[in-house]
Amino acid sequence: MEDAVFSKGLDGVVVARSEICQVDGINGKLYYRGYPIEDLAAHSTFEETTYLLLNEHLPTKDELTEFQARMRRSRSLDPHIRSMIKNFPPDGKCMELLQSVVSYLSGYVEHKIHHSATCDCRITLHQIVQLTSVVATYQRFKEGKQYVEPDMELSHGGNFLYMLRGTKPEPHEAEIMDRALVIHAEHELNASTFTARVVASTLSTCYSSISAAIGALSGSLHGGANEDVLKMIDEIGSAENVDAWFADAIAKKKKIPGMGHRVYVAKDPRAYIMEEDLKTLSGKRNDFRNYDILKKLEALSAPVLGKKEHHIYANVDFFSGSVFQLLGIPPQLFTPIFAMGRVSGWLAHILEQRKDNRIYRPASIYEGPAPRGYSAMETR
Ligand SMILES: CC(C)(COP(=O)(O)OP(=O)(O)OC[C@H]1O[C@@H](n2cnc3c(N)ncnc32)[C@H](O)[C@@H]1OP(=O)(O)O)[C@@H](O)C(=O)NCCC(=O)NCCS
Known part of the structure; x- marks a missing residue:
C-alpha cells in the first residue's frame, strides 16, 4: 500500500478497458462502438442503438425485427407492478420507485435463468423496457389517471409519450423523444455506470446492478x-x-x-x-x-x-x-428519462465487466485512531 497513489473521487484513475463508448472531450465528439453520436441521432432508433450497445454491432434487418419485437413484448406492466406503483406514496420520488421496481421485477422472471451472475439480461430486456412504462405510469397515477396499455406500433420513445399522455404523439414528437433516449444511452465511466460495474464485479445479478446504478444517478451531482x-x-x-x-x-x-x-x-x-x-x-x-x-x-x-x-x-x-x-413532460421526470436511456449503457457495461471480471477493491488511507484498548462502559 506504501506506493499507492491517492486520487480523490478516482479522478484520472483508469479502472477498466472498454469497447463500448469513446468520449473525445477535446474535440467534442462522442462515439458508441465507433459510431458518431450525430449519425446515430440522425439515422438510428433507441431500439437499434440498444442492440448495438448490447451486441457490439449494428443489427441486420432480421436481427432488428426480432430484437424490436422482443423489446416491445416487454412493454406491458404486470398488475403487481402497477399496484406497486399505485401504492407508492404520492410525494415519493420516481427514481426511488424505479430502483425498487427493478429489484421487484427480478421476482417475475424465471429463477434459474435470471438469478445467477451469468444471467443474460439480453433475454427479457425487462429492465430496459419496463423502466419506460413505469415512469409513464408513475406520472399518470400521480395525476389520478388510469394506466395506459402500450402501443406496439410506436417507437420506444413514441410509446413512452403515448403511455404518459394517453393519446398518440405526433410523428415528430415521437422521433424527438426517441432521439433523446439515443443520446442519453451511454457515456463511458460516469458515476452510475461505474456503480453498475462495481456491483456486477461481485457477480451479483443485472437487476441488482441496475438498481444500484439508478441509485447513483438519483443524486443531485449526477442528474438534474x-x-x-x-x-x-x-x-x-x-x-x-x-x-x-x-x-x-x-x-x-x-x-x-x-x-x-x-x-x-x-x-x-x-x-x-x-x-x-x-x-x-x-x-x-x-x-x-x-x-x-x-x-x-x-x-x-x-x-x-x-x-x-x-x-x-x-x-x-x-x-x-x-x-x-x-413535449409536455414535467420536470420531476427528467432524471427518470435519463435513466430510461442510460439503462442500455449500464447493461452493456455489466456484460462487458463479466467478460473479464475482477472484483473492484480499491484502498483507503487510514487516518483514524492508533490501536487502543477497549474501554469499559463505566470508564467512558
Ligand atoms: C459540470 C461541472 C460540475 C464541471 O465541473 P469541473 O470540471 O469540476 O469545473 P469546475 O467546477 O472546477 O470549474 C472550473 C472553472 O470554471 C467555472 N465554471 C464551471 N462551470 C461553470 C458554469 N456552468 N458557469 C460559470 N462558470 C463555470 C468555475 O467557476 C471555475 O472557475 P474558477 O477556475 O475561476 O474558479 C461544472 O461545469 C458545473 O457545475 N456546471 C453547471 C452544472 C451542470 O450543467 N451540470 C451538468 C453537467 S453534464
Whole structure:
C-alpha cells in the first residue's frame, strides 16, 4: 500500500478497458462502438442503438425485427407492478420507485435463468423496457389517471409519450423523444455506470446492478441540471433580460446551469442535437421563448466562459429540459428519462465487466485512531 497513489473521487484513475463508448472531450465528439453520436441521432432508433450497445454491432434487418419485437413484448406492466406503483406514496420520488421496481421485477422472471451472475439480461430486456412504462405510469397515477396499455406500433420513445399522455404523439414528437433516449444511452465511466460495474464485479445479478446504478444517478451531482436550466429561464423571463442577468451572474461568480463539463472542453455534441430538436419543437409550437433565451445566453457566455482557462460551453442539459418541457413532460421526470436511456449503457457495461471480471477493491488511507484498548462502559 506504501506506493499507492491517492486520487480523490478516482479522478484520472483508469479502472477498466472498454469497447463500448469513446468520449473525445477535446474535440467534442462522442462515439458508441465507433459510431458518431450525430449519425446515430440522425439515422438510428433507441431500439437499434440498444442492440448495438448490447451486441457490439449494428443489427441486420432480421436481427432488428426480432430484437424490436422482443423489446416491445416487454412493454406491458404486470398488475403487481402497477399496484406497486399505485401504492407508492404520492410525494415519493420516481427514481426511488424505479430502483425498487427493478429489484421487484427480478421476482417475475424465471429463477434459474435470471438469478445467477451469468444471467443474460439480453433475454427479457425487462429492465430496459419496463423502466419506460413505469415512469409513464408513475406520472399518470400521480395525476389520478388510469394506466395506459402500450402501443406496439410506436417507437420506444413514441410509446413512452403515448403511455404518459394517453393519446398518440405526433410523428415528430415521437422521433424527438426517441432521439433523446439515443443520446442519453451511454457515456463511458460516469458515476452510475461505474456503480453498475462495481456491483456486477461481485457477480451479483443485472437487476441488482441496475438498481444500484439508478441509485447513483438519483443524486443531485449526477442528474438534474436540466431542471435548474428551466428555473434559470423562468428567472430570466425573456430574451431582452439576458444581458442584465448574465452580467449579474458573472459579477456574482454564479455557475450557469447546463454549462461546463468535466470531460468536454468544447460544446457537448449532444447539446447540438438537442438544440436542433428544441428549434423544431419551438417552431411547431410557435413558442421560441426558451430557445431565444438559451441562444442569447450561449452567445454571451462563449467569449467570457469559453476562453482558454475555462473552456465552459453548453452541455446536453442546457437544451434538453426545454425539449422535454415542450413535449409536455414535467420536470420531476427528467432524471427518470435519463435513466430510461442510460439503462442500455449500464447493461452493456455489466456484460462487458463479466467478460473479464475482477472484483473492484480499491484502498483507503487510514487516518483514524492508533490501536487502543477497549474501554469499559463505566470508564467512558
Ligand atoms: C459540470 C461541472 C460540475 C464541471 O465541473 P469541473 O470540471 O469540476 O469545473 P469546475 O467546477 O472546477 O470549474 C472550473 C472553472 O470554471 C467555472 N465554471 C464551471 N462551470 C461553470 C458554469 N456552468 N458557469 C460559470 N462558470 C463555470 C468555475 O467557476 C471555475 O472557475 P474558477 O477556475 O475561476 O474558479 C461544472 O461545469 C458545473 O457545475 N456546471 C453547471 C452544472 C451542470 O450543467 N451540470 C451538468 C453537467 S453534464
